[in-house]
Amino acid sequence: MVRAATDGRYPVRVSGPLAGLVHEFRLELIGQGFTPRTAQGHAYVLAHLSRWLEQEGAAPAEL
Numbered sequence: 001m002v003r004a005a006t007d008g009r010y011p012v013r014v015s016g017p018l019a020g021l022v023h024e025f026r027l028e029l030i031g032q033g034f035t036p037r038t039a040q041g042h043a044y045v046l047a048h049l050s051r052w053l054e055q056e057g058a059a060p061a062e063l
Contacts, residue, residue, distance in 0.1 A: 014047040016054030
């Protein structure tokens with residue numbers, strides 16, 4: 001599964017086991033006072049983690 005989260009200019013494509021969480025993750029960060037740009041940066045980190053989990057064959061619960 002591949003999902004995308006965006007602030008309009010910088011889409012984040014997420015694949016792997018965390019792909020379904022990226023949009024809600026960004027919204028939660030923005031709701032906590034992070035700027036959209038900062039939340040987008042954290043979404044890139046989530047995307048990297050999700051790809052790594054997929055590559056390793058690991059589930060999020062194994063972290």
